[in-house]
Amino acid sequence: MSRLPVMSSKRVLTSSSSSSENAQDFAPAQKKSRKDSDPVKPKAAATVIGAKRPPVGSTRPPLSKPARGGGAATVAVGPSRGVLKPSVASTGAKGGNMKQPVVSTGTKAGGTGAPRRHAWDLKGKVSDMEDKIRNYQTRVKSVNQENEVLKGSMFQSQNKVVEMEQQLIKQRSQISDYEKELQVLSGVRDELEKVSTDKNCLQKELSNLEGKYKVMETLRDSQETELQTLKMKLSVQESTLARLQATLRDTEEEVRSLKDTVAQQKDELHAGEMERRQLHNTIQELKGNIRVFCRVRPLVDGGLSKHIQFTPTDNKTVTLAKTEESHTGKTADTQKNYNFSFDRVFGPQASQQEVFEEISLLVQSALDGYNVCCFAYGQTGSGKTYTMEGDEFDETRGVIPRAVQQIFKAAEKLGAQGWEFTFTASFVEIYNETLRDLLYTGKASKRPEHEIRKSTNNEITITNLTYEKVSCEDQVLGLIALANQNRSTAQTAQNDRSSRSHSVFQLDIEGVHAGRDVKCKSTLCLVDLAGSERMVKSQSQGERFKEMTAINGSLSNLGIVIAALANKESYVPYRNSKLTYLLQGCLGGNSKTLMFVNIAPETDSFGESLNSLRFASKVNDCVIGTASANRK
Numbered sequence: 175m176s177r178l179p180v181m182s183s184k185r186v187l188t189s190s191s192s193s194s195e196n197a198q199d200f201a202p203a204q205k206k207s208r209k210d211s212d213p214v215k216p217k218a219a220a221t222v223i224g225a226k227r228p229p230v231g232s233t234r235p236p237l238s239k240p241a242r243g244g245g246a247a248t249v250a251v252g253p254s255r256g257v258l259k260p261s262v263a264s265t266g267a268k269g270g271n272m273k274q275p276v277v278s279t280g281t282k283a284g285g286t287g288a289p290r291r292h293a294w295d296l297k298g299k300v301s302d303m304e305d306k307i308r309n310y311q312t313r314v315k316s317v318n319q320e321n322e323v324l325k326g327s328m329f330q331s332q333n334k335v336v337e338m339e340q341q342l343i344k345q346r347s348q349i350s351d352y353e354k355e356l357q358v359l360s361g362v363r364d365e366l367e368k369v370s371t372d373k374n375c376l377q378k379e380l381s382n383l384e385g386k387y388k389v390m391e392t393l394r395d396s397q398e399t400e401l402q403t404l405k406m407k408l409s410v411q412e413s414t415l416a417r418l419q420a421t422l423r424d425t426e427e428e429v430r431s432l433k434d435t436v437a438q439q440k441d442e443l444h445a446g447e448m449e450r451r452q453l454h455n456t457i458q459e460l461k462g463n464i465r466v467f468c469r470v471r472p473l474v475d476g477g478l479s480k481h482i483q484f485t486p487t488d489n490k491t492v493t494l495a496k497t498e499e500s501h502t503g504k505t506a507d508t509q510k511n512y513n514f515s516f517d518r519v520f521g522p523q524a525s526q527q528e529v530f531e532e533i534s535l536l537v538q539s540a541l542d543g544y545n546v547c548c549f550a551y552g553q554t555g556s557g558k559t560y561t562m563e564g565d566e567f568d569e570t571r572g573v574i575p576r577a578v579q580q581i582f583k584a585a586e587k588l589g590a591q592g593w594e595f596t597f598t599a600s601f602v603e604i605y606n607e608t609l610r611d612l613l614y615t616g617k618a619s620k621r622p623e624h625e626i627r628k629s630t631n632n633e634i635t636i637t638n639l640t641y642e643k644v645s646c647e648d649q650v651l652g653l654i655a656l657a658n659q660n661r662s663t664a665q666t667a668q669n670d671r672s673s674r675s676h677s678v679f680q681l682d683i684e685g686v687h688a689g690r691d692v693k694c695k696s697t698l699c700l701v702d703l704a705g706s707e708r709m710v711k712s713q714s715q716g717e718r719f720k721e722m723t724a725i726n727g728s729l730s731n732l733g734i735v736i737a738a739l740a741n742k743e744s745y746v747p748y749r750n751s752k753l754t755y756l757l758q759g760c761l762g763g764n765s766k767t768l769m770f771v772n773i774a775p776e777t778d779s780f781g782e783s784l785n786s787l788r789f790a791s792k793v794n795d796c797v798i799g800t801a802s803a804n805r806k
C-alpha cells in the first residue's frame with residue numbers, strides 16, 4: 175500500500191523544485207562556474223544514482239576528481255516511467271558553501287560528444303546554452319508532467335488509502351459484528367448443549383415412557399380381556415337381575431300382604447296381651463291381692479326340726495308342735511299343735527328358684543302396671559335377707575336379683591311389641607324411724623336428711639334420695655352391691671345394725687306404647703324388714719330398747735295398716751310409721767302384696783316363730799280391695 179509511489183513522488187518533487195530553481199538561477203550559475211574556473215577541490219560530489227540513460231546535458235564524464243571534504247548533492251531519480259528524460263547530475267565544486275545541488279554542464283567537466291567551443295564562439299556557446307535550457311525546460315516539463323502524474327497517482331493512492339481505511343473501518347465494524355455474532359453464537363452453542371442435554375434426558379424419559387406404555391398396553395390388553403369377561407358376566411347377571419326383579423315384584427306383593435297380616439296379627443297380639451294382663455290379674459286377684467308365703471329355713475347343723483311339721487301332700491300348711499311336759503310327772507306329756515295355713519309354705523329344702531316361681535307372677539303384674547310390694551317378715555336370723563337378696567351365686571340368688579332379671583327380660587319382649595320402658599331404682603334404709611339413702615356415694619359427713627313427701631297425685635317420694643335411671647340388670651345389681659356396702663359400713667359402726675333396720679328397694683317402672691297411645695306406671699317394692707323378735711326376750715335396754723321400740727312400732731303398724739285396708743276402714747294409719755308411710759303406694763287397693771314369713775327352725779326360736787306365724791296369719795286373712803292397673 176505505502177509502497178514506492180509516495181517516496182518516489184517526494185523525491186521527484188524535491189528534484190523538480192530544485193530543478194526549477196536551478197532553471198531560474200541557471201545563468202548566474204554559469205557565470206559562477208566561469209569565474210571559478212580554477213579547479214577547486216570539491217567538497218561534495220553530485221552523484222546520479224540509478225540513471226539508466228546517460229545524462230543528456232553532459233557530454234563527457236567530469237574530469238575533475240570528486241572534491242574532498244565537500245558536501246555531496248545527490249539527485250536521485252526514480253526509475254524511469256518513460257516520461258523522464260535522462261537526468262543530469264552535476265557536481266559543482268564550490269567547496270562547503272554549496273547549498274543547493276546545481277545541475278551544470280560545467281565546462282570543466284566537459285561533454286562527452288559536444289565539441290568544445292572556443293572562447294570567442296559566444297554564439298555557439300549561447301546556442302549550446304539555449305539547447306541546454308531547452309533541454310532543461312523539456313526535462314522540467316516532463317518532470318512536471320511526471321509530477322502531475324505522480325500527484326494524480328498519489329491522489330488516487332490517497333483516495334485508495336481513504337477507501338481502504340474506510341474499508342478497514344468497515345471491516346473492523348464487521349469484525350466487531352462478527353465478534354458479537356460469535357458471542358451470540360457461543361450463547362447459542364451453550365443453549366444447543368443444554369438443548370442436547372435436555373434432549374438426552376427427554377430421550378431417556380421417552381424410552382422410560384415407552385417402556386411404561388408397553389406395560390400399560392399389556393395391562394390394557396389384560397383389562398380388555400377382563401372387561402370382556404365382565405361384560406359376559408354382566409349380561410348373565412342382567413338376565414339374572416331381570417329374573418330377580420320379577421321375583422322381587424312378586425315378593426314385594428307378598429311382603430305387602432304379609433305386612434297387612436303382621437299389622438293384623440299385631441292388633442291381635444296387642445289385644446291378646448291386654449287380655450293376658452286382664453286374665454293374669456284375675457288369677458292374681460283370685461289368689462288374693464295380699465298373699466302370705468311361709469318359708470322355714472334349714473337348721474344350721476342340717477338336721478330336721480322337731481317342732482315344725484309339714485304336710486307332705488299339702489304345701490300350704492305348717493304346724494308348730496310343742497310338747498308340754500307334765501309338771502307332776504304323773505301324767506303323760508301333752509303336745510300342743512299350732513296349725514297355720516298360707517298361700518304357700520316352703521320347707522327347708524325349697525330352693526330359691528322354687529320360691530321365686532311363685533313370685534314371678536307378681537313381678538309380671540308390676541310390668542303390667544300394678545304396684546307390687548313384697549316383704550320378708552321374721553325374727554333375726556330367720557332367713558329374710560337370704561330370701562330377698564340371697565347369695566351372689568346363680569342358684570342362691572334371691573327375689574330381688576331374680577325379679578330384676580325377669581323384669582328386664584319381659585321389658586325386652588314387650589319392646590318387640592312396641593312397648594318402651596324406663597326404670598328408676600332407689601334403695602333406702604329405715605333405722606330408728608330415720609331414712610338413710612343406701613345409694614349415697616358422697617362424703618359421710620355431708621349425708622343429707624330425708625323426708626317422705628306425698629305429691630298431689632298421691633305419689634310418694636323421698637327428698638334428697640338417689641333415684642338412679644337403670645336400663646339393664648347389671649346396673650341394678652351394681653346398685654344392690656352399693657347398698658350392701660353402705661349397710662355394712664353402718665354395721666361396723668353399730669353392731670348388727672342391719673337386723674334392726676328395714677331396707678326398701680324400689681323400682682319405678684314406666685311403660686309407653688307409642689303406636690297405641692297406652693301408658694302404664696307402677697312400682698315394684700321389695701322390702702327386707704328388721705328382726706321381729708319381742709322386746710321382752712331380747713331384754714333390750716338403752717339404745718337397743720329404742721331400736722326395738724321403733725322396730726316393733728313399725729311392724730305392728732304394718733299389721734294395723736293391712737288390717738285397716740282389709741276392713742276397708744276410712745282411715746288407714748299410714749303415717750304412724752315411716753315404713754307404712756313409704757309403702758303407702760304399694761299397699762292398699764291399688765297393689766298386690768306378698769309377705770314372706772321367715773321361720774327359724776331352732777327350738778329356742780319357737781316363741782318367735784309362733785308370733786311371726788300369728789302375725790302372718792292375720793295378714794293372710796286380709797283381703798285387700800281389687801287392684802286396678804295404673805293405665806292411662
Ligand SMILES: Nc1ncnc2c1ncn2[C@@H]1O[C@H](COP(=O)(O)OP(=O)(O)OP(=O)(O)O)[C@@H](O)[C@H]1O
Nearest residue numbers: 471472553554555556557558559560672673704705
Ligand atoms: N333357706 C335357706 N337355706 C339355706 N340357708 C339359709 C336359708 N335361709 C337363711 N339361711 C342362712 O341363715 C343365716 C341367716 O339368714 P339371714 O341373714 O338371711 O337372716 P335374716 O332374717 O335376714 O337376719 P337379720 O334380721 O339379722 O338380717 C344366713 O347364714 C343364711 O345364709
